Amino acid sequence: MNPAGRSYTIRVEGHLDEHWSARLGGLAITHDPAGTSTLTGTVADQAHLHGVLAGLRDIGAVLIALQAGETG
Template identity: 60%
Template structure:
């Protein structure tokens, strides 16, 4: 079952990371964080995105299902 997730990371991610993150919607916030939002069809996809965030070196602040 596909669910939409929102990942919040510390720092402002650059647009050039978007392909690595599978085209998730990237929003930079005034508080110095970024959110990545998009559908994840399965746990494998979610784990892939989490691994990409780890590889970028962006500290993960939160993960939640938004839809």
């Protein structure tokens, strides 16, 4: 795998507070007008991605979409 990681966009229901960013792998959180949140950023590897997804599960976020971008 490319050492730079892969970019991801993850959308969840509701507006997440910014303080969750650190717990969710440092991904940037933006609030969408439709009442959802979009997390974007680079994920180092599959273990990191699974950690982010586990963090979303742990805070009760409902996953709407997950999209992988170009390899960094």
